[in-house]
Amino acid sequence: MKNLWLDIGNTRLKYWITEHDQTIDYLAELHLQSPADLLLGLLKYLKKQHIEHIGISSVLDAQNNTQIAKTLQQLNCPIVFAQVEQECAGLRCGYDVPSQLGIDRWLQMLAIAEPQKNYCIVGCGTALTIDLVENMQHLGGYILPNLYLQRDALIQNTKGIKIPDSAFQILTPGENTIDCVHHGILLGLVSSVEKVMQHKPHQQLILTGGDATLFAQHLFNFNPTIVPDLLLKGLKSYIDSTT
Incomplete structure (x- = not known):
């Protein structure tokens, strides 16, 4: 089939x-x-x-x-x-109005959530999304502009600057303006995830999306698990539970 x-x-x-x-x-x-x-x-x-x-x-x-x-x-x-529902396959939505939750975030949670387990699920895509799930209950989350959206916002009025592809790889203090911008943006996003993890230290950190490997390098203290195609797994789970 x-x-x-x-x-x-x-x-x-x-x-x-x-x-x-x-x-x-x-x-x-x-x-x-x-x-x-x-x-x-x-x-x-x-x-x-x-x-x-x-x-x-x-x-x-x-x-x-x-x-x-x-x-x-x-x-x-x-x-x-697929649609966001108040409850699906035992997972309960944390939004007052479920339809306002992005379907991509819902499916990522649906793919990974299990009874008696706690997760911090970070989507490293067009936006950096953070969702918390405890024992099949979505607790809400955070949405931040990703690396490239933040960079574009900062340099959109600056001309003649070539942006190196490797600029987002390290967190050391920058020694020129371009490095300061890139290292600062990465530091801000990594620190946001760290803060969430420190607040709830017993949750498992799950990373997915195009920049998951990059963030995993800087979040190794939390033993992150990278799950490719997490949304696909969630979409399959949704179909299995509703048909």
Whole structure:
């Protein structure tokens, strides 16, 4: 049985095709604010895969999601959009209004939460998200601009500065303005996670997202676990619990 799993963010679309719980294809592309058009271009290939079920995590609005569903209906199989609920598979949402919680954060928690265990789940993506879960209860969390959003905000009016790719690797004091900016941003985000971990020292630190490896290097004292494709695992859990 082949399944198609979609993670549709504000700027990027990711898909996985799985067969017997094994990933056999993966793609991540910018969708340029038009994910339905990107999917339309992929339809010929997807039809050849004989997809039997589609699960979707989308942070987009209802209009975009309707267009996405309309496009994918050409694959002639069931389509399920994951939604944040007050409770799912035993995990209880910590928001007063569950629909205001990002579906990506909800699925990441759903993927990892277990009874009698405490977690700090850090998503190192477009935003740095921190969510706390104790014994299947979401306690809320934090959202911070990521490394690159903070850098762009600081240097957007500065011309003629080349930004080295390795600038975010270390935390030592910078010896020029560019290093001070980069090291300072990284220090601020690492310190935020450290503060949360120190406040609740018995929780397990879970890192996911594109910059997880970078943050793990600076949070080694907390023995972090990097879990790639955590959202995919959560999306599978959601589908299993609601179908």
